[in-house]
Amino acid sequence: MNFIVCVKQVPDTTEVEVDRESGTIIREGVPSILNPFDEFALNEAIRVKEKTGGRITVLSMGPPQAQEALRKCLAIGADEAILLTDQAFAGSDTWATSFTLARAVEKLGKYDLIFCGQQATDGDTAQVGPELARQLNIPQMTYVESIEEIDDGSVICKKETDGGYQRVKSGLPALLAFISTPAFEPKIPSIMEVMGAKSKTLSQWGIDDLGDEDGDYGLDGSPTQVIRVYSPPQRGEGVIIEEPPEVAVDKLIEYLESEGII
Amino acid sequence: MIKVDQEKCTTCGICVDICPVSAIEISEGVISIDRGSCTLCGVCVSVCPVNAISIKRKAKTEDTSGYKNVWVFTEVASGTLKPVVFELLGKGRELADKLDQKLCAVIIGSGADKFIDELGAYGAELIYMVDDPIYENYSTDAYTSAISQLITEFKPNIFLYGATHVGRDLAPSVASNLGLGLTADCTDLSIEEEDNLLLQTRPAFGGNVMADIICPNTRPQMATVRPNVMEPLAPDENREYEVIERKISIPSRSVRTKILETISGREEHEVGVEEGDCVISGGRGMGSADKFEVLDELAGLLSGVVGCSRPIVELGWIPKSRQVGQSGKTVSPRLYIACGISGAIQHQVGIRNSDIIIAINKDPKAPIFDIADFGVVGDLHQIIPRLIDRLKKR
Numbered sequence: 266m267n268f269i270v271c272v273k274q275v276p277d278t279t280e281v282e283v284d285r286e287s288g289t290i291i292r293e294g295v296p297s298i299l300n301p302f303d304e305f306a307l308n309e310a311i312r313v314k315e316k317t318g319g320r321i322t323v324l325s326m327g328p329p330q331a332q333e334a335l336r337k338c339l340a341i342g343a344d345e346a347i348l349l350t351d352q353a354f355a356g357s358d359t360w361a362t363s364f365t366l367a368r369a370v371e372k373l374g375k376y377d378l379i380f381c382g383q384q385a386t387d388g389d390t391a392q393v394g395p396e397l398a399r400q401l402n403i404p405q406m407t408y409v410e411s412i413e414e415i416d417d418g419s420v421i422c423k424k425e426t427d428g429g430y431q432r433v434k435s436g437l438p439a440l441l442a443f444i445s446t447p448a449f450e451p452k453i454p455s456i457m458e459v460m461g462a463k464s465k466t467l468s469q470w471g472i473d474d475l476g477d478e479d480g481d482y483g484l485d486g487s488p489t490q491v492i493r494v495y496s497p498p499q500r501g502e503g504v505i506i507e508e509p510p511e512v513a514v515d516k517l518i519e520y521l522e523s524e525g526i527i
Numbered sequence: 528m529i530k531v532d533q534e535k536c537t538t539c540g541i542c543v544d545i546c547p548v549s550a551i552e553i554s555e556g557v558i559s560i561d562r563g564s565c566t567l568c569g570v571c572v573s574v575c576p577v578n579a580i581s582i583k584r585k586a587k588t589e590d591t592s593g594y595k596n597v598w599v600f601t602e603v604a605s606g607t608l609k610p611v612v613f614e615l616l617g618k619g620r621e622l623a624d625k626l627d628q629k630l631c632a633v634i635i636g637s638g639a640d641k642f643i644d645e646l647g648a649y650g651a652e653l654i655y656m657v658d659d660p661i662y663e664n665y666s667t668d669a670y671t672s673a674i675s676q677l678i679t680e681f682k683p684n685i686f687l688y689g690a691t692h693v694g695r696d697l698a699p700s701v702a703s704n705l706g707l708g709l710t711a712d713c714t715d716l717s718i719e720e721e722d723n724l725l726l727q728t729r730p731a732f733g734g735n736v737m738a739d740i741i742c743p744n745t746r747p748q749m750a751t752v753r754p755n756v757m758e759p760l761a762p763d764e765n766r767e768y769e770v771i772e773r774k775i776s777i778p779s780r781s782v783r784t785k786i787l788e789t790i791s792g793r794e795e796h797e798v799g800v801e802e803g804d805c806v807i808s809g810g811r812g813m814g815s816a817d818k819f820e821v822l823d824e825l826a827g828l829l830s831g832v833v834g835c836s837r838p839i840v841e842l843g844w845i846p847k848s849r850q851v852g853q854s855g856k857t858v859s860p861r862l863y864i865a866c867g868i869s870g871a872i873q874h875q876v877g878i879r880n881s882d883i884i885i886a887i888n889k890d891p892k893a894p895i896f897d898i899a900d901f902g903v904v905g906d907l908h909q910i911i912p913r914l915i916d917r918l919k920k921r
């Protein structure tokens with residue numbers, strides 16, 4: 266079976282700090298990581314491939330340095346990687362991103378399943394997966410936790426809903442967007458695997474490889490426009506008390522009253 | 528294309544410092560932008576004090592003038608309307624009034640008519656109803672088709688969805704289907720004075736920044752909206768409304784996914800953490816699973832719901848759907864109480880938008896106190912039972 270995993274390199278948002286004076290983000294020294302949800306999705310793809318056999322292609326759109334994330338995917342167990350990188354792709358919103366990914370998937374040809382993360386931790390939109398599915402006109406399942414069964418024609422997934430879980434079946438090809446399970450431990454590739462990854466193919470495709478020059482690429486192809494970015498209002502200084510339990514509870518009650526909660 | 532007008536530029540360097548990808552440089556007294564790393568995010572444009580930087584966008588030619596009214600997607604779950612629907616109607620009312628347009632609800636389902644009175648009472652003037660057994664359970668395919676058809680026929684100006692599991696599955700599917708812009712998980716919406724566009728505000732980068740987004744060239748302007756941040760109107764049964772019913776039949780084979788089993792993760796009608804107006808979370812400091820009963824009791828007294836930090840899910844004490852934080856749920860309640868939670872950054876990003884954060888932790892150095900509005904340093908096993916006693920006596 267042919268699996269495509271869409272991955273994104275993101276800044277480690279937990280390391281992002283905001284300069285309280287200027288209100289700007291301090292990006293210096295913030296490491297780039299493989300989006301955690303995508304890493305989980307890739308691991309699911311590897312787990313499934315162990316049973317079904319086949320080939321895993323990781324696909325990413327991003328600047329040249331996103332190669333790092335793809336190398337990591339190859340070391341973890343992907344067979345081949347493709348980076349979509351071109352000046353023309355810069356400034357893409359979710360629509361333009363899914364448009365571009367869709368062209369690449371079409372160029373790749375036959376596939377059975379596309380794996381996405383539920384969301385990328387930088388933008389947190391959770392839109393690229395469903396938008397890509399619709400561009401390709403294939404069924405989608407979002408908030409997927411695991412693949413329970415798969416055969417030549419169909420897949421059964423366990424997915425989270427607002428109220429619990431569902432087991433859902435879909436024909437193939439299909440697109441799955443993964444959340445992660447609490448038990449998931451990212452795999453740290455061995456030296457051998459890292460070395461082995463060097464001999465795997467990592468290609469770069471630009472707009473000429475995808476064709477459709479008047480397509481909705483990059484900023485021009487993006488219907489949404491970010492017009493302002495600013496830091497959120499800082500939370501005021503809090504009150505911290507350290508008192509014996511009775512007194513502490515008195516003060517807590519007082520506070521709840523003063524805020525109109527009780 | 529991004530351009531710097533060197534005549535206007537004073538090389539003050541603000542853009543150099545603010546560029547998120549370090550693509551701007553001053554060398555030999557001129558600003559230069561490295562096109563290779565620039566992502567055209569536009570941050571520099573918005574901070575330049577002399578408007579020397581510009582980005583040129585390709586104008587879309589589509590005629591947007593015929594699109595009117597504010598639509599709200601009506602999500603039904605286990606036989607009731609989701610609370611976010613009322614919140615969207617509350618916000619939608621404000622937007623519609625500002626634009627002098629109508630507020631409309633879209634309800635798709637099987638037996639959908641039983642909700643229309645309620646939708647009317649909460650402010651919908653016009654209700655578009657599609658009623659057919661095929662819509663009994665939510666499916667991406669059937670709902671996307673029905674909504675796409677309604678949009679094409681009735682041309683709404685704005686279309687809001689709750690940022691719930693269903694909303695975040697459906698809205699991007701519709702957006703992609705019709706080639707529309709879509710803004711995810713908004714925490715504020717307003718109408719821009721100058722051009723009457725919908726100004727959509729949302730957090731990004733784990734809540735470290737806020738972004739204002741517009742969608743000038745496609746209609747409807749679509750957004751998913753985070754539950755619990757908008758205010759519903761007080762219901763009024765005397766509000767008048769009109770219903771437009773459309774028969775949209777979808778062949779069942781065009782629904783390509785099939786629900787085999789539904790496993791309830793919680794009691795019926797129980798509220799999810801992301802919808803709670805008061806969320807009380809416990810962390811590893813709770814000590815053991817049975818101690819969470821105390822939190823349930825406190826939640827009962829404060830009309831709250833119980834959430835938790837990640838280790839609690841890993842320990843299997845509470846289901847994953849109640850985990851708060853980066854790899855769990857983002858919450859924005861009026862009141863968040865963190866009990867025995869250290870407040871690691873991954874937890875903090877999920878609670879930043881709460882109105883009030885109260886923390887109870889015995890370690891005065893716990894990072895949770897950095898973002899708490901009211902922090903109590905002490906043993907939660909002594910504090911919470913006393914708090915419960917006091918609340919009961921009131």
Ligand SMILES: Cc1cc2nc3c(=O)[nH]c(=O)nc-3n(C[C@H](O)[C@H](O)[C@H](O)COP(=O)(O)OP(=O)(O)OC[C@H]3O[C@@H](n4cnc5c(N)ncnc54)[C@H](O)[C@@H]3O)c2cc1C
Nearest residue numbers: 810811812836837852853854855867868869888889890907
């Ligand atoms: C990629 C990634 C994603 C993650 N996503 C999430 C996420 O979504 N949500 C999340 O929560 N975490 C997440 N984490 C984990 C996070 O980094 C922390 O490990 C976790 O939040 C810690 O949980 P805790 O505060 O319950 O436990 P601890 O850090 O062990 O803290 C327990 C606290 O309880 C206090 N305490 C103990 N006994 C008492 C007592 N009797 N009375 C009062 N206080 C007491 C202690 O002082 C301590 O501060 C993620 C981590 C990674 C790497």
Ligand SMILES: Nc1ncnc2c1ncn2[C@@H]1O[C@H](COP(=O)(O)O)[C@@H](O)[C@H]1O
Nearest residue numbers: 271325326381382384385390391392393
């Ligand atoms: N630039 C990209 N390249 C490849 N995949 C992407 C890209 N952006 C988003 N995705 C995929 O879409 C998912 C959702 O991303 P988002 O909609 O940005 O939250 C991610 O987890 C990835 O699987």
